[in-house]
Amino acid sequence: MTSPHTVDPWRFTGSFLQKMLSRAIPDEATHPTIPWTPLRKPLSECRVALLSTAGLSMKGDTPFDMAYERAHPTRGDASWRRIASNATAEQVEVHHLHIDTRYIERDLGVALPLDRLHALAEEGVIGEVAATHYSIMGYQGSDTSKLEQRSAPEIAAAMRSEEVDLALLAPV
């Protein structure tokens, strides 16, 4: 199957950000071996969880620490939060200094489409919506070690404990 469209990654970034981000990306693949877990079931039997980098937290939970990033611009809060499966925009806070968060504050689904995921489960396209979904705050600056070595394994363990088959991750 051929794709009719090659995504232009820089269409909306502006030239400043394009230059800044491009500098970090090599022309050829330099990554280590890619982990691989084949989907073991048909989608219609899979339990699916969502993960967003939007810095989402349930109201009443500890919000992501924006003061830390303001004080240390090359660092970002590396912690993670659980988001309830039935969460709505009214129940969630958004903390992220690199995007206009007002769209997510109006409609959580632009970053975490729980509403449509539930509809797809009802339709039988997927088996089930996981009880818990997840958020990190995507900007980590020059140090990704805490995210990689602490938060990501904790999120993976939480997903495993809820027997998630498939995770859909969306950076913002």
Place this chain on the structure above:
Amino acid sequence: MGLVARVIEAAGISTVTLEMIWPYQRLVGMPRVAAIEHPFGRPWGDVGDIERRDAVLRAALDVAAHAREPGHVEHLPFRWHEEPEATKWHPAEPSPIIAMIKARQRSQPPQRS
């Protein structure tokens, strides 16, 4: 996010990463990438656009169902409904790192050759 996808996948859970800056794949090595031409902050579609959100979800699920090799990158066919000049995604004030870089540039103007 790619790093998180790798850790989750290594823990035995399949992942699909919906990614605007898909060339990051060359740096990070994500298991499955669904590349999308949407602006920052609205990866699944615009406010209230249920139809687009539904279509992107189905497309991402489809990538999970048919990708057969680690590192699979699929370009999703969706176009954003506004031109870049009309698409507002920046925060009200520059992020701390951008403010820092721009302040440095102002204090150290590039030398002319």
